[in-house]
Amino acid sequence: MNTRDLAYFSALVELKNYTAVAARFSVSQPTITVAVKRLETEFNATLVQRDRAHNTLTITRPGLMLYQRAQMVLKDLDLAHSEVQRADQSTIRFGMPPIIGTLWFPLVAGELFSRGLLKYVETLEMGSGYLLQELLAGKIDVALLGSVRPLNERGLDATLLGAHEFRAIVSPEHRLAPRKRIAFAELANENFISLTGKFVHPQALRDYSQFAGFDPRIVYNTPNISLIKALVASGFGVSLIVGDTIHASDKVVALRLSDPVADRFNMSLVVRKNFLPNEIQREFISVLFGLRHHHEA
Incomplete structure (x- = not known):
């Protein structure tokens, strides 16, 4: 089987147009037609149905199944090209x-x-x-x-190197500052300053808030943890950050959370x-x- 045929077919599924596929690969339209016919012979199945009267193209169920597999094959092939080309590099x-x-x-x-x-x-x-x-x-x-x-x-092979707890941080003047441990629900009416992104800190904030039963009122997002701590220290709001980022010089109070939420900053x-x-x-x-x-x- 020619992997180029898989690339042509995958593009046909996405573009639904033989002419557009031929233009993408700078080949003739008959080249695409022959490639699809080869695949249909290889798999003994109809992959594409064409209605020439209405100029429409339908991908059959076997065609969609092949498309899904082809994506994996083509991705692995691209990765193989990249790794082989870099095999002798020290970078x-x-x-x-x-x-x-x-x-x-x-x-x-x-x-x-x-x-x-x-x-x-x-x-x-x-x-x-x-x-x-x-x-x-x-x-x-x-x-x-x-x-x-x-x-x-x-x-992927992932090895856990360490797990770190999240802390709520408030200003020294905050009503909760004298406490060592709180329930996250006690922050329901606070303004939150959040780290931008989609992965760790924002996810932890969503999970703790969901467990506590409220939607956090986020008044400011920033990728800068130092700025978050400075804003919290000034009383602008509260935040949820990994405990290891907090130092005595930050002038914020770190509070442990009593909620049985499994979230940690796992490295x-x-x-x-x-x-x-x-x-x-x-x-x-x-x-x-x-x-x-x-x-x-």
């Missing part, structure tokens, strides 16, 4: 969200430097949700990711299941595993 394409880069990556940066590995690293700092998709697409090789639950993503070391690291990449990954010992200490 380490590495991703981590800014909060991990600030709090935990420095714990192993010294060892990476002493081993001469940092010079090989190309770092992409983005949110965990974005990095997860980049990892699946083969655009980065290894990542440190945050999630509210331990990661269990098809096609995981993640690679693709089919990723074959070279010697330099293996050594880099081995050093990152050392973060687990820092969390256990």
Whole structure:
């Protein structure tokens, strides 16, 4: 079977037009027609039904099934091309969200430097949700990711390095500041300052709020945790952030939460299941595993 035929057929399913598919691949329309016929012969099934009188095209159920499988095949093929072309390169394409880069990556940066590995690293700092998709697409090789639950993503190997509790933070003058522990429902009437994004902190805020039975009144979103703490310290609102980000110099009060919500800031070391690291990449990954010992200490 010709994988090019699968690419032509997949485009036909999406565009529903032979001429448009031919134009996309810069080939003649009969080339697309012959490719579809080859696939129908290969699978002994009608994949496409054409109504020439009304100039319509319908993808049959076998055609839709093949399309779904073809997407996986073509994606894996693209990934194989990328990995084979980079097999002898020493570059380490590495991703981590800014909060991990600030709090935990420095714990192993010294060892990476002493081993001469940092010079090989190309770092992409983005949110965990974005990095997860980049990892699946083969655009980065290894990542440190945050999630509210331990990661269990098809096609990825994830090793949990540490789990960190979330805290509600309020100003020292806030009515709840004298308390050490609160129920999240006690914040129902507060203004919330939230981290932007779709993955960890916003998800934790949604989960705690849902358990407490209210919709948080978010008055400001920012990707900057330092700004969040400064705004909370000034009394502008309250927030929910991972406890490790809070320091005495922040002039905020961190409150434990009594709610039985399972959300944690789970930090995981993640690679693709089919990723074959070279010697330099293996050594880099081995050093990152050392973060687990820092969390256990």
